[in-house]
Amino acid sequence: MKINLELIQYINYFEKTTRSKVKDCFFEDQKLIFIVQPGQARIAIGKQGINVKKFTEKTGKKIKITEFNEDPLIFIKSLISPIKATNIEEVDKIITISVQSTKDKGLLIGRNAKNLENLKKHVRKYFVHIKDIKIQ
Numbered sequence: 788m789k790i791n792l793e794l795i796q797y798i799n800y801f802e803k804t805t806r807s808k809v810k811d812c813f814f815e816d817q818k819l820i821f822i823v824q825p826g827q828a829r830i831a832i833g834k835q836g837i838n839v840k841k842f843t844e845k846t847g848k849k850i851k852i853t854e855f856n857e858d859p860l861i862f863i864k865s866l867i868s869p870i871k872a873t874n875i876e877e878v879d880k881i882i883t884i885s886v887q888s889t890k891d892k893g894l895l896i897g898r899n900a901k902n903l904e905n906l907k908k909h910v911r912k913y914f915v916h917i918k919d920i921k922i923q
Contacts, residue, residue, distance in 0.1 A: 828854035
């Protein structure tokens with residue numbers, strides 16, 4: 788994914804506002820997704836979400852903050868939040884995400900599997916060994 792001037796400006800403003808380090812930033816469905824360094828999600832969000840509110844008011848953009856983790860299973864859990872997975876496992880380089888409700892399954896997959904494809908793209912960016920992600 789290319790980072791253009793607009794994203795660089797958002798990253799700079801986000802880091803200045805939240806005092807956290809951004810690992811990656813991208814647009815997804817009119818929402819900015821910030822992936823912050825490990826251990827920095829709380830700092831980025833701020834007490835009672837104050838940093839998120841400030842950023843949203845100033846830029847007019849909805850945002851989601853997720854924390855990077857070297858473990859792909861933990862990273863995926865963070866990336867799909869607030870959807871609660873009952874189980875996430877990796878077998879033969881294929882990750883299977885199990886969810887309880889069909890509503891959550893639908894949210895994860897998305898219309899025309901768009902959400903699932905975006906999830907795969909973002910996970911493969913950091914974990915090239917992952918062959919596929921499946922939803923159960």
